[in-house]
Amino acid sequence: MSAAPFSTEVIATSPYTDQKPGTSGxxxxxxxxxxxxxxxxxxxxxxxxxxxxxxxxxVVVVGGDGRYYMKHVIQKIIKIGLANGVKKFIVGQDGILSTPAASNIIRKAQANGGILLTASHNPGGIDNDFGIKYNTSNGGPAPESVTDSIFEASKVISEYKITDIPDIDFNKIGSVHFGDHTIEIIDSISDYLDMVKEIFDFNLIKSFLKAHPDFTLLFDGLNGVTGGYGRRIFIEELGLPLSSIDQCVPMEDFGGEHPDPNLTYAHKLVKNVNEKKIDFGAASDGDGDRNMIISNDWFVNPSDSVAVIADYAKHAIPYFKKTGIRGLARSMPTSASIDRVAEYHKVKVYEVPTGWKFFGNLMDAGQLSICGEESFGTGSDHVREKDGLWAVIAWLNILAYVNSNSQSFISIKDIMETHYDKYGRNFFSRYDYEEVDSNGANKMYSDLKAKCYGGLVGTSFLNGAFTVISAEDFEYTDPIDHSVSKNQGLRIIFSDGSRIIVRLSGTGSSGATVRFYFEMFENRTEKLMIDTQVALKPLIEIALEISKLKEYTGRDEPTVIT
Known part of the structure; x- marks a missing residue:
């Protein structure tokens, strides 16, 4: 469809002072x-x-997670972008693009970047959250140099340019032309489906499903962006029954739910998996970059999940059979489970700050293949974002692989037990205290930081069972661009390798979120399968004692336990 060239209007405006984007926009x-x-x-x-x-x-890719206000903002982006000279916009049908799907399209189309409309795992609706995120030409989140430039531009803005074109119908696949400029509406799912079919062994998965007709899978889209992707992959491509997907229609308010795939917010999935004895349950978040893996008898901690994927990758997954494993990585708060896999396979492992851009630098330099964050983010160098459905299919591929020569069914719990027997177990848990009073949270954090540098090292707890050997604010020098990232989280390490980490999160839109991370290594066979909270109880008590969390914030119960 063609239309006449547009005219451009310059609108006077005044700056806002609060438009500093983070890694997540x-x-x-x-x-x-x-x-x-x-x-x-x-x-x-x-x-x-x-x-x-x-x-x-x-060329700019645009799409989002379907949340309230998204379509209105996409219209604005197109009109302002054309006025600024953008030659072509590539937009997902109905405005929908999962974050990893957008990253893939940016890379495949060799676009100059992309603008993603998402607040990830945060609630949607007129009274909830919205976000605008810029990704660069590698498909990954903009680095600080770019986000700083955006902020500087926002502080001095006096006008913006906008075209007078009519609103675009995002429902209709095809191209609209305005003179030499194009808006292309694409199928939101096809490119992503093509990509994962090249990565994973779909024939092996289909053979596994055929050989185990009683195997049950349930994917919960949490009313977010991955609903259509899940339907296309699990129902149409793999031939699973329609009962294998739930909450797979994207909604502007996510059905009133909190689209965060953890044991607290994905409560419907947890209930269904337990009550229906589901063999493989999975969920993704609002924009599709996070994942949760669960079965009727086991919850796979995200730190363990990425370690298992890394362990099986070059044997079970075609993509890594071809590329090999160039390196592994985790965010600093994530457990060292993947470190043990890296040591076994004799590959380098990196510990980076929280934020996918740090993984992206390593990937672009050819030094990283698989990585993960404890916050339910897992991915590889196939794109430059974490990828929830990629992790789900990876687990399905691994299940098919381990069962291919087995006389009896090997479950998710069996896979984890084998992993722990081989590597030992890094017990890990995260406590989130959400919407905490910012003043109290900041005071608690600053005083704890002072303790870290003021005599905490050498202090013993629980009759000498735990002695602090290191206490610091994590700092990272990027080995690729040599940038230095400071103040990345307080890290308290004990003589037995146990760790307590404390961070203040900035991914929400109001209040503060205080996050505690607890980790303890265990390799005694009789202790490997005990309950995580039981194993970590001494460390949790020490953390609350050192931080005086309740004294500063009044909170004695976490909002979410992972």
């Missing part, structure tokens, strides 16, 4: 973005700060 409440020119200012700032050669004649 700019996240605020929807009503903040609805303020006069708030969204327009930030979008213009993105195009102003867009890395060389800038927006003129560029």
């Amino acid at each position: 700019l996240r605020k409440k929807v009503r903040v973005f609805m303020q006069d020119n708030y969204t327009e200012n930030f979008v213009q700032a993105i195009f102003t700060a867009m890395p060389a050669p800038g927006p003129k004649d560029s």
Whole structure:
């Protein structure tokens, strides 16, 4: 469809002072973005700060997780982008693109970047969260140099440019032309499906499903972006019954649910898996970059999940049979389970700050194949974002592989037991205290940091069972670009290798989230399969004693336990 060239209008505006994006973009409440020119200012700032050669004649991918206000903002992005010289927009049908799918399209189309409309795992709806995130040409989140430039542009903005084109119908696949400029609406799922079929052994998976007709799978889309992807992969491609998917229609408010795949917020999946004795349960989050793996008799901790995938990858997954394993990595708070796999396979392991861009640098340099974060993010160098469905299919591929020559069914719990027997177990748990008073949280954190540098080393707890040998604020020097990232989380390490980590999270849109991470290694056979909370109880008590969390915040129970 063609239309006449457009005209451009210049609109006077005034800057807002709170438009500093993080790794995950700019996240605020929807009503903040609805303020006069708030969204327009930030979008213009993105195009102003867009890395060389800038927006003129560029190709930009746009899509989001389907949350409230997304379609309205995509219209704004297109109109402002065209006025700034963008040559072509590639937009997911209905505006829908999962975050990893968008990363794949940026890379496949050799686009100059992408703008993602998502607040990830945070709630949606007019009274909840929204976000705008810029990804660069490698398909990954913009580095700090770019996000800093966007912020600087937002602070001095006095006008933005916008075209007078009519709204685009995102429901209709095809292209709309305005002079030499194009808006292409694409099938949101096809490219992603093609990609995962090249990565994984779908024939092996189909053979496994045929050989085990009683095997049950349940994928819960949490009313987020991956619903259509799940239907296309599990029902249409793998031939599983329709009962194998749930909550797979994207909703603007995620059905009133919190689209975060953990044991607390994915409560419906947990209930269904337990009551229906599901062999393999899985969920993804609002924008599709996180995952949870669970069975009727085992919950796979995300730190263990990435370690298991890494252990089997070059034997079970075709992609890694071809590429090999170039390196493994985890975020600093993530347990060292993957470190043991790296040592066994004689590959390098990296410990990086929280934020996928750090993995991306290593991937772009050819030094990293598989990585993960304890916050339910798992991925590989196939894209430059974490990828929830990739992790789910990886586990299905591994299940098919281990069962291919087995007389009896090998379950998820069996796989984990074998893993622990081989490597030992890094017991791990995270406690999230959400929407904590910011003043109390900041005071607690600053005082704990002072303790770390003021005599905590050498202190013993529980009659000498735990002695602090290191206490610091984690700092990282990127081996690729040599940038230094400071203040990445307080890390307290004990003589037996146990760790307590404390961080303040900035991924929400209000209040503070205090996160505690607990880790303890165990290799005694009789202790490997005990309950995580029982194993970690002494460490949890020490953390609360050192931090005085309740004294500073009034909170004595976490919102979420992972």
